[in-house]
Every structure is written in C-alpha cells, then in structure tokens.
Amino acid sequence: MLLNYYATGVGMAVLEGRIAVVTGGAYSLGYAFCEALAAEGADIAIADVRDSADAAAGLREKFGRRALGFKVDVSDEASVAKFASELREALGPVEILVNNAALFAELPALPFHEYPADLWDRVMAVNVRGPFLMAKHLAPMMIEAGRGKIINIGSGTAYKGMPEMLAYVTSKAAILGLTRSLARELGPHGVNVNTLAPGLIESPSVLEHPHNLAPSEKVIRSRAMPRAGVPQDLLGALVFLASPASDFVTAQTLAVDGGSVTL
Ligand SMILES: NC(=O)c1ccc[n+]([C@@H]2O[C@H](COP(=O)([O-])OP(=O)(O)OC[C@H]3O[C@@H](n4cnc5c(N)ncnc54)[C@H](O)[C@@H]3O)[C@@H](O)[C@H]2O)c1
Known part of the structure; x- marks a missing residue:
C-alpha cells in the first residue's frame, strides 16, 4: 500500500508543467519524492526495476498530473537509453532528474573481508553507474532546453563512514564526485547538479529491514535534533x-539529517 506523504493542495505549484524523472520511484523514499514533485505541479516518470503502474496511477489520481511508470534497470545502458527515448515520446523532455534508485535497504551487513566481490560490483553498478547513465541519456534534453535540475541522492554515511556497509558507503561517496564534476560540465548549460544527503530515515524499506538499519539511540543522540x-x-x-x-546553487551537498553531519 502506498503511503500519503505530501498533502494534496498545500503545494504552491512551483514546478507547474515541469517533467520530472524519479529513479526507484515506485516505493519508499522515491515514491515520497514523486508525491512532493507532483504536488508542486510536475508531471512524473517513474523509472524502477519494480512494477510502478500502481504508484503512477496513485499520483495521477491524487494530484491530477500526468504520471507514468517505466520498467528500467538504471545499471543497464540499453535499458536507460530505451527509457530516455520512450520518455521523450510519452511526456516530453525531462527537466528534473532525481537519481534515487540504489541498492540499500536490502543489502546484507557484512564485515568488509567477507564482502563478496560480485555484490560489490553490483552495488557500484546500480548506485554509481546508474546515476551516470541516467545523466548521460537525460541531460542532453536539459542542455537542449538550456535548463535542468539533477538531484543525486547521497547519504550522510559518506561523511561519517559506517561499519559493515563498505560497498554502499563507498558508492555514496562516489556520488559526491559525480555531482561536483557533472555540475562543472553542465553549469554552462544552465543545469544544476546537487546532492541531497539524508541521514538515516525511517523509510518503508528501512522499516522492513530493522535488523540492520533501525536508528539506534546512539544515532539519534548524534543529531543536533535528537529524533528519528x-x-x-x-x-x-x-x-x-x-x-x-x-537556480544559483550547484555542486553542493544538502545534508538533511537533523544536524548530524555538518558540512
Ligand atoms: N532510508 C534511509 O535511511 C536513507 C538514508 C540515506 C540515503 N538513502 C538513499 O535514499 C534512496 C532511497 O532509499 P530507500 O530507503 O527508499 O530504500 P530502497 O532500497 O527501497 O530504495 C531503492 C529503490 O530503488 C529501486 N531500484 C533498485 N535497483 C534498481 C535498479 N537497478 N534500477 C532501477 N531501480 C532500482 C528499488 O526498486 C527501490 O524502489 C537510496 O538512494 C538510498 O541510498 C536512504
């Protein structure tokens, strides 16, 4: 069941008529991002390996925006390229890209010396190659329009480190370099590239895997605002x-974690 994240009618429609892509938007934080963008007036394309038909239908019904679900594996260039052309045909050129898809909640917590190398490669393929491929195939539409927003979902763990999640944390650290370098290439074209770095959030996916991810008392106490x-x-x-x-903010990381990481 999809949750209600962003109350209908409160948006000021600051994104009226914009076309937004949210990778991994079928569920959990990605779906919450879709709701917020749709409430602010954007049309939404969900790109997820999961089926996103219900999520897209929910957005159409609740916000009255165009919303479509596409089956996309962000780590596969052929899949991303096909998505880019289907998207342009179905909704039009994308103006907002949220690179949210990642291998995260489902990953096992393992000491680094036991971490399987092929799982490491898979994490890098989804969490790093994925955002690169989406930018590679979607940013040309933004360059053509002379404007665009790329928001890469990072993680506070890239600043603090975290035991038994080496591949994940390393992949999220790579997002910082990706953001800064892409921002330099795309800035002259009017395209902003930033990282939004959440702290541990009680997302539906996290709550389904409480054994290794639930915010401990220690995590909560590390925040200036000590709550979940x-x-x-x-x-x-x-x-x-x-x-x-x-519009004049690019190459930055915005940490949203109750003041745990201070950049
Ligand atoms: N929840 C947190 O505490 C937290 C904290 C920091 C950062 N993040 C980041 O936020 C994002 C969402 O996290 P979440 O908590 O919703 O977890 P999640 O693991 O459910 O999110 C992953 C989403 O990506 C999709 N996905 C996975 N592989 C894919 C692929 N190859 N192609 C397309 N889609 C794919 C999944 O189907 C899912 O919808 C992730 O980037 C995560 O790293 C989450």
Whole structure:
C-alpha cells in the first residue's frame, strides 16, 4: 500500500508543467519524492526495476498530473537509453532528474573481508553507474532546453563512514564526485547538479529491514535534533533543489539529517 506523504493542495505549484524523472520511484523514499514533485505541479516518470503502474496511477489520481511508470534497470545502458527515448515520446523532455534508485535497504551487513566481490560490483553498478547513465541519456534534453535540475541522492554515511556497509558507503561517496564534476560540465548549460544527503530515515524499506538499519539511540543522540527522521523531512529540500529557488546553487551537498553531519 502506498503511503500519503505530501498533502494534496498545500503545494504552491512551483514546478507547474515541469517533467520530472524519479529513479526507484515506485516505493519508499522515491515514491515520497514523486508525491512532493507532483504536488508542486510536475508531471512524473517513474523509472524502477519494480512494477510502478500502481504508484503512477496513485499520483495521477491524487494530484491530477500526468504520471507514468517505466520498467528500467538504471545499471543497464540499453535499458536507460530505451527509457530516455520512450520518455521523450510519452511526456516530453525531462527537466528534473532525481537519481534515487540504489541498492540499500536490502543489502546484507557484512564485515568488509567477507564482502563478496560480485555484490560489490553490483552495488557500484546500480548506485554509481546508474546515476551516470541516467545523466548521460537525460541531460542532453536539459542542455537542449538550456535548463535542468539533477538531484543525486547521497547519504550522510559518506561523511561519517559506517561499519559493515563498505560497498554502499563507498558508492555514496562516489556520488559526491559525480555531482561536483557533472555540475562543472553542465553549469554552462544552465543545469544544476546537487546532492541531497539524508541521514538515516525511517523509510518503508528501512522499516522492513530493522535488523540492520533501525536508528539506534546512539544515532539519534548524534543529531543536533535528537529524533528519528521520516520521509517527509526530505521533501522541502528536494522541492528546493528542483525549483527555480535553487537556480544559483550547484555542486553542493544538502545534508538533511537533523544536524548530524555538518558540512
Ligand atoms: N532510508 C534511509 O535511511 C536513507 C538514508 C540515506 C540515503 N538513502 C538513499 O535514499 C534512496 C532511497 O532509499 P530507500 O530507503 O527508499 O530504500 P530502497 O532500497 O527501497 O530504495 C531503492 C529503490 O530503488 C529501486 N531500484 C533498485 N535497483 C534498481 C535498479 N537497478 N534500477 C532501477 N531501480 C532500482 C528499488 O526498486 C527501490 O524502489 C537510496 O538512494 C538510498 O541510498 C536512504
């Protein structure tokens, strides 16, 4: 069942008529991002390996925007290239890309010396090659339009490190370099590239895997605001980075974690 993240009618439609792609948007934080963007007036394309037909139908019904689900494996260039052309045909040129898909909640917690090398490669393929491929195939539409917003979902773990999640944390550290370098290449074309770095958030996926991810008392106490984070906590920052309000903000990381990481 899809949850209600962003109340209908509260948006000021700052994204009216924009076309947004959210990878991994069928569920969990990705779906919350879709709701926020749709509430602000954007049309949505969900690109997920999961079936996203229900999520897209929910967005159409709740927000009255165009919303379509596409089956895409972000780590596979042929799949991403096919998505890019189907997207342009179905909705039009994309203006907002949220690189949210990742291998995360389902990953096993393992000491690094036991980490299987092929799982390491898979994490890098989805979490790093995925955002690169999406940018490679979608940014040309933004360059053509002379404007665009790429929001890469990073993680506070890239700043602090985290035991038994070496591949994941390393992949999220790579997102910082990807963001900074892409921002330099795309800035002259009017395209902003930023990282939104959540702290541990009680997303549906995290709550399904509480054995290795639930926020401990120690995690909560490490925050300036000592409480658990929920998906809604990320949405204001996401809308800011997607909207004209951030037109002169690029190559940055916005940490949304109650003041755990201070950049
Ligand atoms: N929840 C947290 O505490 C937290 C904290 C920091 C960062 N993040 C980041 O936020 C994002 C979402 O996290 P979540 O908590 O919703 O977890 P999640 O693991 O459910 O999110 C992953 C989403 O990506 C999709 N996906 C996986 N592989 C894919 C592929 N190859 N192609 C396309 N889609 C694919 C999944 O189907 C799922 O919808 C991730 O990038 C995660 O690293 C989450």
